[in-house]
Amino acid sequence: MFLFFGWSLQVAAQSCLLTLEGTVRDAHDQSPMEDVSIYITEVGAEQWTDARGKFSFENLCPGTYHALVQHIGCPSERILIELFADTTLSLTLEHHENMLHEVDVHDEHEHAINEQRLSVLTLDNSAAKSLAASVSGLAGVSMLGNGADIGLPVVHGLSGNRLTLVNNGVVHTGQQWGADHSPEIDLNSASEVSVVSGAAAMRYPGTHMGGIVILESGPIPFDPHIHGKIRSTAESNGRGGTMNGQFYKGLKTLQWRVGGTLKQYGDRHAPKYFLNNTGTRQAHANAELHKQWNNTLEWEGKYNYFSAEYGIMRGSHIGNLTDLESAFSREVPFFTDSVFSYEIEAPRQWVQHHQLKSGLKKHTELGTLEWHIAGQRDQRREYDVRRSGRSDIPALSLLQYSIQNEVLWSSDWLETGYQFLGRNNWNVPETGIIPLLPNYTSFTNGAFIALDRAVRAYELEFGARYDYTFRSIAKLSNSVPRVPVYYNDNYHNFSFLGRISRNLGSKWQVLAESSLRQRPPEINEMYAFGLHQGVSGIEEGNLELDQETGLKSTLQLRGKVSEKLHVDVRAYTHFFDGYIYLQPQQTFRLTIRGAFPVFTYEQCDARLLGGDAVIKYEISEHLNLESTWGYVYGMNTTENLPLNFMPPLNVQNNLGYEVPQWKNWRNVNLSVMHRYTAQQWNWDPSLDLIAPPQSYHLFDLHLGATLKGANFKPKFRVGFENIFNTSYRDYLNRQRYFADALGRNFTLSWVQNF
Amino acid sequence: MKFAKLLPLALVSVALFSCEPNDPDHGHEEELITTLNVDLEAGGSTVTLNFQDIDGDGGDAPIITVDKLAANTTYAGSITLFNESEDPAEELTAEIFDEAEEHQFFFATTGASMFAYADQDNNGNPVGLSFELTTGDAGMESYTITLRHEPEKTATGVSGGDITNAGGETDIEVVFDVTVE
Numbered sequence: 001m002f003l004f005f006g007w008s009l010q011v012a013a014q015s016c017l018l019t020l021e022g023t024v025r026d027a028h029d030q031s032p033m034e035d036v037s038i039y040i041t042e043v044g045a046e047q048w049t050d051a052r053g054k055f056s057f058e059n060l061c062p063g064t065y066h067a068l069v070q071h072i073g074c075p076s077e078r079i080l081i082e083l084f085a086d087t088t089l090s091l092t093l094e095h096h097e098n099m100l101h102e103v104d105v106h107d108e109h110e111h112a113i114n115e116q117r118l119s120v121l122t123l124d125n126s127a128a129k130s131l132a133a134s135v136s137g138l139a140g141v142s143m144l145g146n147g148a149d150i151g152l153p154v155v156h157g158l159s160g161n162r163l164t165l166v167n168n169g170v171v172h173t174g175q176q177w178g179a180d181h182s183p184e185i186d187l188n189s190a191s192e193v194s195v196v197s198g199a200a201a202m203r204y205p206g207t208h209m210g211g212i213v214i215l216e217s218g219p220i221p222f223d224p225h226i227h228g229k230i231r232s233t234a235e236s237n238g239r240g241g242t243m244n245g246q247f248y249k250g251l252k253t254l255q256w257r258v259g260g261t262l263k264q265y266g267d268r269h270a271p272k273y274f275l276n277n278t279g280t281r282q283a284h285a286n287a288e289l290h291k292q293w294n295n296t297l298e299w300e301g302k303y304n305y306f307s308a309e310y311g312i313m314r315g316s317h318i319g320n321l322t323d324l325e326s327a328f329s330r331e332v333p334f335f336t337d338s339v340f341s342y343e344i345e346a347p348r349q350w351v352q353h354h355q356l357k358s359g360l361k362k363h364t365e366l367g368t369l370e371w372h373i374a375g376q377r378d379q380r381r382e383y384d385v386r387r388s389g390r391s392d393i394p395a396l397s398l399l400q401y402s403i404q405n406e407v408l409w410s411s412d413w414l415e416t417g418y419q420f421l422g423r424n425n426w427n428v429p430e431t432g433i434i435p436l437l438p439n440y441t442s443f444t445n446g447a448f449i450a451l452d453r454a455v456r457a458y459e460l461e462f463g464a465r466y467d468y469t470f471r472s473i474a475k476l477s478n479s480v481p482r483v484p485v486y487y488n489d490n491y492h493n494f495s496f497l498g499r500i501s502r503n504l505g506s507k508w509q510v511l512a513e514s515s516l517r518q519r520p521p522e523i524n525e526m527y528a529f530g531l532h533q534g535v536s537g538i539e540e541g542n543l544e545l546d547q548e549t550g551l552k553s554t555l556q557l558r559g560k561v562s563e564k565l566h567v568d569v570r571a572y573t574h575f576f577d578g579y580i581y582l583q584p585q586q587t588f589r590l591t592i593r594g595a596f597p598v599f600t601y602e603q604c605d606a607r608l609l610g611g612d613a614v615i616k617y618e619i620s621e622h623l624n625l626e627s628t629w630g631y632v633y634g635m636n637t638t639e640n641l642p643l644n645f646m647p648p649l650n651v652q653n654n655l656g657y658e659v660p661q662w663k664n665w666r667n668v669n670l671s672v673m674h675r676y677t678a679q680q681w682n683w684d685p686s687l688d689l690i691a692p693p694q695s696y697h698l699f700d701l702h703l704g705a706t707l708k709g710a711n712f713k714p715k716f717r718v719g720f721e722n723i724f725n726t727s728y729r730d731y732l733n734r735q736r737y738f739a740d741a742l743g744r745n746f747t748l749s750w751v752q753n754f
Numbered sequence: 755m756k757f758a759k760l761l762p763l764a765l766v767s768v769a770l771f772s773c774e775p776n777d778p779d780h781g782h783e784e785e786l787i788t789t790l791n792v793d794l795e796a797g798g799s800t801v802t803l804n805f806q807d808i809d810g811d812g813g814d815a816p817i818i819t820v821d822k823l824a825a826n827t828t829y830a831g832s833i834t835l836f837n838e839s840e841d842p843a844e845e846l847t848a849e850i851f852d853e854a855e856e857h858q859f860f861f862a863t864t865g866a867s868m869f870a871y872a873d874q875d876n877n878g879n880p881v882g883l884s885f886e887l888t889t890g891d892a893g894m895e896s897y898t899i900t901l902r903h904e905p906e907k908t909a910t911g912v913s914g915g916d917i918t919n920a921g922g923e924t925d926i927e928v929v930f931d932v933t934v935e
Contacts, residue, residue: 319903319924326918334906334921385904385923388849390785429779433786434810439775474775479813480839484778531811538811591811592787594927 020081021056022089024049024069033093035660039068039713066223068713068753069093070667070706071660076713076753080223116141118193124751125702125717128233128242128263131165131187135213138195139628140570140612142647146180146734148238148268148742149280150310150349154732155195155211156572157608157632157646161522161580164206166214168302170357170374171206173402173423177437177524178532179645179734184306184353184378186284188231188244188261191218197554202463202497205404205421205446207519209550210574217288217302220248220255228259230752237721237745238279239340240265255290266342267311271725271743273336275313275735279344282308296363304355311344316738317385320594321537324737328690333739346383346391353378367411374404396435397428415450425523434482436530436539438475440523444468463497469520478529487527491520491547508559515552521545525580525601537597538589539582545601549577564618571611579606581636581643584686604638608646622659628652633682644687648680648695648731665705666713673700680731693729693736698722712754719747786810787846789836790899790928794821794829794887801829803897805928808839823934825892830872831885833859833899835926847883850901854881857925858905860917862898865934866890869915879907880915892935901926 020040024033032053039046040057042065047055062084070076071093081087116138118126126134132151136143144159145151152159165172165183167190175181187193197211204212221227228247235241246259263282268275288302315333318324327334357374378401381394401424408417421444427435446467453460473487499513525545532539551574558568583602588595610632617625629651634643653676658669680692704717725744729736788810792803801823807816823829835846850857854875859882861869868888871880882901902922905912909919 315921317923319922320927322900322927323922323924326921335904387785387903387925388853424775426776427778432782432784434783435778439778441773441775443773472773472775474778476778479809589811590807590816592790592805592807592816592926592928593811593924596811 016059016061018060018062018083019056019058019086020060020065020083020089021054021087022091024053024055024071024091024093027092033071035071036091036093037068037070037666039070041066041068064224066225070713076706078221078223078227078753080221116195120191123187123191123193124231124715125704125749127188127231127244127749127751128235128747129187131183131185131193131213131215134187135193135195137628137652139568139614140610140630140632141195142630142650142732144179144645144732145182146316147275147278147310147313149265149282149308150180150182150312151733152176152179152181152183153195153213154647155197155213156574156610157634157643158210158574161207161525162209162519164201164204164208164212166204166206166212167304167355168215168217168357168374169359169372170355170376170404171204171421172355173376173400173421174351174353174378175380175398175400177522179732180312180349181380182308182310182351184308184351185215185304186261186282186286186306187215188242188246189217189259189284189286189304190215192216197552202448202450202465202495203415203417205419205444205467207522209517209519209548209576210552217257217286220250220257220290222250222252224251225249228754230754231749233747233749235265235745235747237742238265238268239342240280253292256288258285258287260285264342267340269743270740271722271727272740273332274338274340275333275739275742276335276337276341277311277314277343277345277348279311279342280308281344282306298361298363300357300359300361302355302357302359304353306351306353308349308351309344310349312347312349313735313739314345314347314385316735317347321596322594324689327738330738346385348383350381350383350394351379367409367414370406370408370410370417372404372406372408376400376402376404378402390432394428394431395433397431398425398437399428400425413452415448415452417448419446419448420444421446434476434530436528436532437524438473438527440471440473440527442469442471442523444470457502459501461497461499463495463515465493465495467491467493467495469493471523473523473527475527475529487543489520489526491518493518493520493547504559508557511554511556513552513554513556516549517552518547518549520547521580521601528601531596532599537584537599540598540600542601545580545603546578548580548603550579551575566616568614569611570613572609574608574610576604576606576608578603579636579643581606582687604636606643607635607637608643609633622657624656624658626652626654626656635682636684641684641686642682644683645732646680646682648692649678651676662705664708666708667715668705669703671702673702674698675700677728677730690737692731696726696728698726698728699724712752715751715753717747717749717751719745719749721745721747783810783839784837784844786837786839787835787926788838789843790926791834791836792831792899792930793834794823794831796824796827796829803930803932805930806838810839818928818930820930820932823889823932825889825934827889829887829889831869831887833883833885850881851883854883855879855907856904858882858902858907858912858920859885860898860900860902860915860920861885861887862900862917863895865893865895867895867897867934871915875907877907879913889934895932895934897930897932899926899928899930900924 024036036049038055049055065081132143132153135153142154143151144154201212226249230245232243242263244261248257261284265280268278285305290300292298314335354377359372362369380398382396384395403422406419423442448465450463470490476482495517497515501511527541528539554572556570582599585598612630615627631649634646653674656671662668675698679695700721702719706715722744727740789806794801801821804819837844870886872884873881903925905920905922912920
């Protein structure tokens with residue numbers, strides 16, 4: 001929700017006879033809004049707007065007041081009013097954002113239409129979820145993972161090395177390879193989360209071929225008092241919960257915010273059995289400080305800490321291919337225990353991430369000059385079941401330092417900058433196992449330019465980016481005697497983007513975009529060597545790999561069929577030259593643990609064809625329906641074979657019923673969610689060991705409401721996820737080889753703004 | 755290192771790390787089983803089956819040596835495990851013996867040979883470091899010897915040597931093509 005207000009003043013008598021009145025209008029058509037609650041915290045008085053959108057408070061004393069503006073379908077918003085005369089407020093509310101936000105005609109490319117955002121309400125409701133699980137509710141976004149909490153977002157079929165995460169303007173660096181490495185970010189530190197696949201993506205270094213996921217902590221509202229938000233959630237499945245607190249204060253030239261999250265879960269439960277050793281423990285802290293001088297110079301400092309421990313289902317740990325095959329034939333996974341436990345034992349993962357950032361901005365008449373510098377430290381330890389007490393010694397131990405430095409210039413129509421990204425990735429020698437990945441340093445120098453021009457009814461954008469990457473690699477030789485082997489490589493990568501959009505009348509908007517992007521082969525794709533549990537095979541890097549180039553073209557149309565029916569439809573093609581994928585070889589490698597298939601990274605020409613759609617229909621004033629569709633079809637066009645691990649067709653239908661008031665409750669909303677995931681029929685049996693799981697339907701029910709109270713208005717929400725306790729397996733989750741996904745879950749959450 | 759590459763670091767004047775990667779060092783690969791040796795003793799003479807893969811999972815192919823067995827003979831078998839990537843080689847048999855409750859060997863054959871456990875852990879379940887092998891008539895057979903870590907020894911058939919319901923992870927699975935004559 002965006003809220004704009006202005007006020008006009010009339011001189012009136014001092015003492016407690018002041019009047020505060022105003023009108024609330026819809027941001028889109030300026031129509032008056034009825035049933036908006038205006039609550040003044042200091043005097044505990046509440047007024048509701050009438051049919052003309054008007055409200056009025058009388059007999060107020062001069063002073064500073066906080067007014068809480070609440071309307072159904074919007075998160076509550078607080079505004080600060082310094083009352084020293086009779087005042088008339090003019091409030092503009094981004095009403096019912098899930099319906100109307102879509103057809104907003106914008107002039108800043110930060111709010112480009114080729115972008116999807118998670119609303120503040122969604123963020124409040126998913127405080128207990130992982131980043132990947134939350135963004136997977138957006139059209140065209142899925143989740144690739146292992147178990148309930150380990151997951152990576154997949155945007156238009158691309159993930160891992162092909163997707164970049166940006167946290168507070170800094171490219172997130174950690175271990176992005178492999179489906180079982182979850183990004184080390186807590187969703188609760190962000191108040192703005194968006195998935196961007198357009199020109200804004202040119203601005204960031206990284207290896208994104210498609211989209212990027214951007215998290216921002218958001219602006220701190222002006223208010224000389226400490227405010228904040230506490231969000232907590234308890235869940236029955238896993239018998240755990242999450243508690244998050246954010247506190248902030250916004251003075252005129254100095255603002256700060258601090259926050260933290262604690263999360264703990266025990267063993268999750270599939271419909272028919274416990275998923276033993278699937279607990280999670282997570283802690284997170286964030287702090288930031290902003291300072292302005294003379295409206296022209298500003299500085300911000302941000303710090304993020306993230307630490308987590310994830311249990312990996314005991315029954316999914318295997319020694320060789322025979323174990324994997326015998327796991328497939330089990331109705332109930334091996335090591336399933338009927339006793340619930342919070343214990344997290346091997347196999348497990350432990351990660352810790354620090355991010356520290358400083359940003360300086362200088363505003364001039366011509367534009368803004370920015371300098372950002374950020375450092376990150378990422379540590380990851382993975383523990384396997386090992387002999388003779390060695391389960392407490394990590395089987396994989398990685399430590400990575402990275403530094404990002406950038407200078408940016410932006411004006412109304414131009415954005416340009418220079419960026420440096422350096423990394424040092426090190427295998428800590430404590431494992432007693434030959435590491436899968438080598439030690440390496442990687443340095444990228446990049447520059448970009450983005451132009452944005454409105455020509456008559458058209459909005460034109462052009463972006464170009466160049467990155468020079470230089471890497472040094474030190475690994476152990478593949479056979480005995482083990483000696484260090486050194487490699488150097490370097491790449492010139494170019495990216496271009498052009499797009500054109502225009503409004504068709506006042507109801508429709510159309511966009512066409514084409515982008516060419518390159519990425520160097522990643523370290524694991526070139527230098528990995530060893531047994532990789534994730535693929536149950538020997539994984540070998542390929543030194544012969546060249547850059548991967550992708551050409552993506554998107555056509556998007558959105559608008560209003562009628563005042564009640566809104567649609568947003570997108571279709572894309574993505575052609576790849578040198579698409580890097582894991583190809584099983586004809587040979588098996590004999591080891592003391594049996595014969596393993598050998599997988600080598602190879603390149604092919606590939607083609608992704610996809611589309612997604614969001615359809616919103618306002619059935620009546622209180623009832624609305626939202627339907628989200630996503631599908632992508634991937635082919636290896638060199639060999640005319642399907643590309644594996646592409647998200648199957650998925651559909652989400654949400655029927656929402658909302659009433660402004662019911663007894664002591666406000667903004668009562670009830671929603672029934674139906675999620676359908678089809679079976680992936682487009683797959684290559686030579687690349688997978690077992691057929692994709694069958695299609696499934698899931699149903700969720702949520703009921704939320706805000707309690708009418710004197711000073712504090714808690715918001716409660718109860719939910720039943722997977723109501724019918726349906727047994728299903730998710731194609732994009734590695735746990736599907738061994739066990740069903742989560743069964744019924746009862747959730748209770750409480751959000752308190754203050 | 756060229757000046758151009760150092761420039762950005764100079765610009766930020768923060769040297770968080772060096773420009774060269776750390777030298778790889780994996781420490782002691784003390785857990786690695788490179789070698790499985792089976793001694794089969796009958797009537798005072800010993801034959802052996804040996805599987806040796808010095809460089810672990812990748813790299814060079816393993817070396818498998820198999821002596822000939824006599825038909826219709828009962829052998830007293832014993833298994834020893836080594837890590838020969840270390841110098842001197844380290845014997846790992848004791849690691850299995852010390853955690854006998856968490857380990858079990860399984861024996862399978864494509865022919866007429868019969869295997870029987872000749873040892874027990876503290877719970878009275880078999881381990882398989884010692885066993886008895888009775889060969890049948892002359893012919894070619896394949897013996898599969900499997901070591902499972904954390905099997906469910908109480909599951910149906912497991913203590914009798916049936917691997918079907920054992921679960922756990924496979925630490926060793928080797929196949930010896932033997933000639934019985």
